[in-house]
Amino acid sequence: MAAGGAARREVMRRILFGLATLTTSLVGGPATAAIFTYVVTGTVVGGGNEGNATFGDDVIGRAFSASFEVDDALPTALYAASATGSSAQGGGLVQPGTRPPVTATLTINGISYAIRTGERKQEPTCYPEIGECFGSTWTEDDRGGIVKDAGARQLSLFGGYRSFDNSPGLFFRNMADALDFTLRSADFTVPDYRQPGSYAVTGTGSFATSYDLVAYSGGSEYSATRLSLAPTRLSVGGGVPEPATWAMMILGFGLIGAAMRAQARPVAARA
Known part of the structure; x- marks a missing residue:
């Protein structure tokens, strides 16, 4: 005993x-923070331009490369993990007061476009005694993230931006960016999104950017590019987490x- x-x-x-x-x-x-790079490649399968052509007029059928830089320890981002998945995301469009741990760039025809980032809230200065307000209203928010679902063998990557600027008596302006992918692979078996390697993937992708300016005097300006992307491969590299x-x-x-x-x-x- x-x-x-x-x-x-x-x-x-x-x-x-x-x-x-x-x-x-x-x-x-x-x-210790580590930076991981996720490169998605594939083909542009649809979409087009209105006004300014971000990547040129001839994009359908062309190859694309989308690069996402992910910081795995940004103090102002949101991180979550479980036995089946993990995520890193942030930005005012995800949750106010957070910052995105992900930056994104899309390259087509040798032209690279970085998804904008920023956070701002500006209000006009008002004077109640005279009943007047001066200055512009300007709001700016962004989003960025990566979400891994090993159970579904799925990985999502996204980056986005939105701003609104209103100058009374002069103009109002809207700007927006978005780059989003949902990727699937039988090899996405590790719950940690920081799974290095090269993977054949299927799934969907999209890109959009727009600029809309309207002057109170009557003039206006508008341009947009919207594309559908077919991803075929993902490469993941970077520091040891x-x-x-x-x-x-x-x-x-x-x-x-x-x-x-x-x-x-x-x-x-x-x-």
Whole structure:
């Protein structure tokens, strides 16, 4: 009986040491950010231009390359992880007060277009005593993110921007950008979105940018490019990530379960 009790105590000691080590790894040391690059390639399959042609007039059937830079430890972004997936996203269009950990650029015909970013809220200055307001109203928001769903074998990448500027008596102006992909691959088996490698993919993609200016005097200006993109390959590279929080927590749950089993295991009586 004494030998069995000593064995259980030794198992518990090792498990508790493991839990202490896990806790230290989660909260004890500074995290180092890593930048990962996701390059999506494929073919432009639809769309067109109104006014200014962002990538030239001849784009249908041309190859595209979309590059997303992902920061895995931006303090003002939103991160989530589970046993089946993970995500990094932010920007005022996702949740006010956050910033996007993702920047995006699309290249077609050798012309690169970076999805704009920015966050601003500007109100006119008002003087109640005279009942007048002076200055413009200007709002600017963005979004950017990556979402991995290993259960569905799916990865989403997106970047976007929107602004509105109203100068009373002069003009109002709207600007917007969007680059979005939903990718699928049988090889998207790892829940961590930071899964390096090169993957054959299917799925959908789209790009849009627009500029709309209307002057109160009567003039106007409008241009837009909207494209449908067919992705065929994803390449992921970059720095070595910090241990994923979700993976460390799963390890912790395993240690706790082992401790409970060791505590409950009966010891055979010795004759």
